[in-house]
Amino acid sequence: MSWSADRAEAEARMDPAHVAYYAGWAGDGITLRANEEAFRRLRLLPRVLRGAGKLDTGMTLLGCPTAAPVLVAPTAFHRLADPEGERATARAAAATGTIMIVSMASTVGIGDVAAAAPGATLWFQLYIQPDLGFTRSIVGRAEAAGCRALVVTVDAPVRGRRDDDRGFTDLPEGLHCENLRDGDGVRPIVMSPAFGWEHLALLREMTTMPIVIKGVLRPDDARLAVDHGADGIVVSNHGGRQLDTVPATVEVLPGIAQAVGGAVPVLLDGGVRRGTDVVKALALGADAVAVGRPVLWGLAAGGEPGVTRVLSTLRDELEYALTMCGCAGLDDIGPDLVRRPC
Ligand SMILES: Cc1cc2nc3c(=O)[nH]c(=O)nc-3n(C[C@H](O)[C@H](O)[C@H](O)COP(=O)(O)O)c2cc1C
Numbered sequence: 001m002s003w004s005a006d007r008a009e010a011e012a013r014m015d016p017a018h019v020a021y022y023a024g025w026a027g028d029g030i031t032l033r034a035n036e037e038a039f040r041r042l043r044l045l046p047r048v049l050r051g052a053g054k055l056d057t058g059m060t061l062l063g064c065p066t067a068a069p070v071l072v073a074p075t076a077f078h079r080l081a082d083p084e085g086e087r088a089t090a091r092a093a094a095a096t097g098t099i100m101i102v103s104m105a106s107t108v109g110i111g112d113v114a115a116a117a118p119g120a121t122l123w124f125q126l127y128i129q130p131d132l133g134f135t136r137s138i139v140g141r142a143e144a145a146g147c148r149a150l151v152v153t154v155d156a157p158v159r160g161r162r163d164d165d166r167g168f169t170d171l172p173e174g175l176h177c178e179n180l181r182d183g184d185g186v187r188p189i190v191m192s193p194a195f196g197w198e199h200l201a202l203l204r205e206m207t208t209m210p211i212v213i214k215g216v217l218r219p220d221d222a223r224l225a226v227d228h229g230a231d232g233i234v235v236s237n238h239g240g241r242q243l244d245t246v247p248a249t250v251e252v253l254p255g256i257a258q259a260v261g262g263a264v265p266v267l268l269d270g271g272v273r274r275g276t277d278v279v280k281a282l283a284l285g286a287d288a289v290a291v292g293r294p295v296l297w298g299l300a301a302g303g304e305p306g307v308t309r310v311l312s313t314l315r316d317e318l319e320y321a322l323t324m325c326g327c328a329g330l331d332d333i334g335p336d337l338v339r340r341p342c
Pocket residue numbers: 021022023024035073074075076103104105125153214236237238239240241269270271272290291292293294296
């Protein structure tokens with residue numbers, strides 16, 4: 001089943017307002033479409049008769065082994081798709097040897113996600129909260145749950161303007177952002193434009209987890225992230241949900257990879273739908289990619305087995321594409337494999 005079949009199944013099963021939230025985009029959806037279109041425009045140039053054997057798509061990222069260079073991107077509110085929510089996604093991640101980046105806006109608390117999927121490698125995504133004491137307690141919970149990296153999202157100084165998400169604002173009865181529990185209540189997530197690079201030092205002091213900066217679109221910002229001690233970067237436009245008309249992520253990737261120069265791992269998300277997209281991103285300088293919406297559609301369409309199928313299909317497709325390209329492994333992927341559009 002392709003991701004579009006999953007989406008159709010999700011549309012049949014879910015509340016239309018929740019489908020619209022998952023699918024949602026900023027502005028006119030120019031960046032949303034650009035992400036996928038940019039992958040489609042790139043062409044692969046396979047090598048033949050390379051005498052390659054059985055290949056291995058496994059690798060290590062920030063000390064974490066992963067079966068493939070494909071992670072679960074952080075997405076909010078998995079219980080809108082399935083009653084088990086993030087528990088189901090984490091079990092599927094464990095079953096497929098995939099690193100899952102759990103959103104701070106998860107509808108299952110990070111400790112409960114970890115407890116439900118003991119074999120999973122979890123990273124935790126954070127929106128820094130203006131109440132830095134509260135931020136510290138959220139980070140502390142992620143660390144106590146055994147999360148292996150902190151992914152700090154920096155492309156949301158304010159909430160994205162999503163004209164077309166048809167009025168979805170409040171979670172249904174019984175669903176909450178469990179990581180924001182504070183005493184008897186749940187605090188709202190606050191977005192703030194007031195944060196600066198100096199906040200990285202504050203986070204560094206809050207945790208021993210490696211810190212990854214998510215939402216970089218420029219080489220100079222990537223360099224600043226490295227200079228301020230980031231341990232990794234995610235080239236991301238938030239799946240077209242924040243500022244419309246920013247470029248497709250795979251278009252800005254080569255310049256960012258060059259600026260980072262191998263100092264830290266560079267990840268990319270946005271529009272990754274097929275194993276061939278993974279090859280293209282790695283050829284243009286990414287160490288790994290993350291997928292957002294396809295995981296949500298798989299979860300809505302088929303629960304935990306649905307997510308397992310999405311993740312294992314991506315890995316199978318990657319293996320197939322690499323074999324077809326004459327690669328013996330991930331290290332064989334270079335820029336020569338991709339022909340850029342004229
Ligand atoms: C429904 C939805 C919720 C999201 N929630 C978050 C979030 O809580 N934190 C975050 O950093 N990114 C969030 N994102 C962005 C994803 O991490 C990722 O950047 C994006 O989905 C990648 O694009 P793709 O959906 O085309 O794969 C969300 C994306 C979607 C579609």
